[in-house]
Amino acid sequence: MSEADNSSNDRVELTRSRIVAESYISHVRTPADGAIVAFDGCVRNHSHGRRTLYLEYEAYEPMALEKMREISVQLHEKFAIDRVAVVHRLGRLEIGETSVFIAVSAAHRAPAFEACRWAIDTLKRTVPIWKKEFFEDGAVWAEGELPPPPGAAPSVKSAS
Amino acid sequence: MPVTTAKVLFFGRLKELVGVSEDAYELRDGAAIEQIFAHYAARCPQLAAFRSSVVASRNHEFASWETPVHSGDEVAFLPPVSGG
Numbered sequence: 001m002s003e004a005d006n007s008s009n010d011r012v013e014l015t016r017s018r019i020v021a022e023s024y025i026s027h028v029r030t031p032a033d034g035a036i037v038a039f040d041g042c043v044r045n046h047s048h049g050r051r052t053l054y055l056e057y058e059a060y061e062p063m064a065l066e067k068m069r070e071i072s073v074q075l076h077e078k079f080a081i082d083r084v085a086v087v088h089r090l091g092r093l094e095i096g097e098t099s100v101f102i103a104v105s106a107a108h109r110a111p112a113f114e115a116c117r118w119a120i121d122t123l124k125r126t127v128p129i130w131k132k133e134f135f136e137d138g139a140v141w142a143e144g145e146l147p148p149p150p151g152a153a154p155s156v157k158s159a160s
Numbered sequence: 161m162p163v164t165t166a167k168v169l170f171f172g173r174l175k176e177l178v179g180v181s182e183d184a185y186e187l188r189d190g191a192a193i194e195q196i197f198a199h200y201a202a203r204c205p206q207l208a209a210f211r212s213s214v215v216a217s218r219n220h221e222f223a224s225w226e227t228p229v230h231s232g233d234e235v236a237f238l239p240p241v242s243g244g
Binding site: 041057058059060062063064066088099100120123124125126127128129130131132141142143144145146147148150 | 169171172173213215217220221222223224227236238239240241242243244
């Protein structure tokens with residue numbers, strides 16, 4: 001199959017609704033797979049020692065979707081995987097809710113684990129989404145990561 | 161000297177500093193993204209202070225500050241990303 005065929009079954013989304021993990025896991029599950037690895041990024045109740053009340057996410061939506069699709073295409077180039085599902089939620093999120101969910105299926109577990117890790121690390125560095133943290137005494141934009149310079153191949157540094 | 165209009169977008173804390181999320185900016189066709197940022201930074205010194213941590217994009221692709229801007233281009237100024 002061509003690369004386009006490989007990523008054409010992937011599901012890449014932004015949503016303002018609650019993320020239902022099972023829907024994305026089901027999407028990547030096919031009879032050819034022996035493993036599915038999923039990452040569930042959720043809203044933590046503290047940040048740098050302060051109690052977090054809730055978060056708000058905003059995105060440069062068309063560019064964010066393009067960057068997320070690029071990640072899914074790159075996953076097929078780099079790892080022996082089957083399907084990818086990646087979704088990021090926007091708007092107000094409460095403690096414990098899922099902000100980002102990634103599921104990767106593969107015939108064998110090793111590439112599924114590696115691809116899922118690469119996907120979330122790359123998303124956090126290259127997709128134009130921003131998080132504002134609301135505390136009892138104010139709100140701050142989260143310290144973010146600088147995307148790689150234009151033209152540079154995405155690489156993964158140690159995850160934050 | 162042909163004049164062109166670019167759509168300019170600000171996100172995150174930059175949007176709050178500049179006070180708008182979207183603007184239209186007239187410039188000489190082919191002028192650099194840097195020139196657009198300088199225009200807003202002159203009006204908003206706090207924006208200028210963020211220059212080293214801002215990344216620009218043109219038409220949804222990360223772009224260097226020297227990238228020329230043409231008619232109908234969409235230029236965005238992006239603070240460090242913090243999704244996930």
